[in-house]
Amino acid sequence: MTELNTKLALVRACMRTQGLGAIRFRGVDWFAWMTCGGSSVVLLSAETGVAEVLVTDEGAWALTDNIEAERLTREELPQGLQVAAHPWTDSRPREAFVKARTGVGPVGSDRPAAGEFPLPAQITRARSSLMPEELERYRALGRDAAAAMTDALLAARPEWTGFELAGAGAQALWARGIHPALTLVGDARRLPVYRHATASREKLGERAMLVFCGRRHGLFANLTRFVYFRQPTQEERRLTADVAGVEAAAFAASRPGATLGQVYAALVRAYADSGHPGAEALHHQGGSCGYLSRDVVAQPGMEVPLASHNAVAWNPSLPGAKVEDTAVVSAKGLELLTVDPRWPTVRVEGRERPDLLVR
Structure with missing residues (x-):
């Protein structure tokens, strides 16, 4: 059939x-x-x-x-x-x-x-339960969106404005037939101040964040990456590791039958355990996705269950630090979709996760 x-x-x-x-x-x-x-x-x-x-x-x-x-x-x-x-x-x-x-x-x-x-x-x-044909389209989209992200941040320069980086990201997505539904840019000054630091005329400076919500065949690939034009400080590394730990807790809780409220609770505990109690209140933490950038944003106590082969995108954040990828949950475990082998990685709880790109 x-x-x-x-x-x-x-x-x-x-x-x-x-x-x-x-x-x-x-x-x-x-x-x-x-x-x-x-x-x-x-x-x-x-x-x-x-x-x-x-x-x-x-x-x-x-x-x-x-x-x-x-x-x-x-x-x-x-x-x-x-x-x-x-x-x-x-x-x-x-x-x-x-x-x-x-x-x-x-x-x-x-x-x-x-x-x-x-x-x-x-x-x-x-x-919410993606069919095999949909999963194949999603995997191809995830690879292409991640490659577009790498291309844009390898080309970025500290003297670029946020608008220029957003434009480079959109161009890289369009070149792969992906609608740039969102190309969000945080520059060095605004990154620690705003969780949603939308693109501006300010120059990127010493570091920048680029966020994609890219759509193709109706499906959304959501991912976030950081580029540094200097060596990250010890504090920046610490915050990056902390959000990766929070994400790992969300991944561990993301399984078919688990509710979005249960995953949210795991995020809350992980923030507290890493020394950032209450950080979840300062930005939404992501949720299920697929044919929208977020089908349902997770909230406390939410009883919406994850289906088998449900796509998710969690995005825990702290001042100047964030992590995000699109994945699919199933009885076999969690499959990351937005992966480019060119991007540097760090191992977190047994899983390769995106590191900071230092240039």
Whole structure:
């Protein structure tokens, strides 16, 4: 059974259970999931794109306008998904098409309009458990995003501004067909001050942090790296080691069936054990991911469980120090996706983790 057929069977089974006549997948995240990695994105920041997917018991269609129909058919959609196009000047034919195929039956959607119902929980849970084909796409994305990060930071110079480093990062991602959803830069002065030190006109100075959230085939690769143009101080090394220890605790707690609240609690304990009690309150610690940069951000007591083959990205931080990679949890253990063999590493709790790049 193909990936599309597996997903259609799942969606239709949920429709029957919930008594729904159809489901509309409107968001760019859900479009990518349902089309097995297709993209409805034109405007990078848009939550809904230039097409949606309609699934009924009888068929499945990508609904779009006459501008996009041919391109989507040739470049974005899997075999087995038909296209229904309407004039770009008038969306009423789209709604008439949907009504003709659903009749009076209720409609579900990831972004419900008037009279529609939210997606069944079974579908939301299923998206968290990545299929083999999705994992292969994710692994390739992770490798490419990590390589883009290495390229950008090997090219960086202390006299560059944050804008220039962000631009170099975006260029390296685009060169690999990855949408630069986020290229966050912290320069030497602002790194210890702001956990989210967005790119600015300031020069990088003696060190810099670069953060990626890169999207391809709808999936997000999230990672953070640091470059130093001098030798790190003993204190900088200590803080870097401390956040790596906190991350190791999060990794150890990340397993199928564990809740995000349990992983968060492990982070809290690790901060305290390393001499930084309460540090978790100063920045979010990451969470589960996949078709969003974070599907769910972990919070205290949260009972959302991790699924088998669920992607996660934890990002513990301290002033001027942070660590982040995208990984997948399964019964076999944790698989890191955003790895480039060119990047220097240090061993933390039996696992190779990114070290500071000193140039």
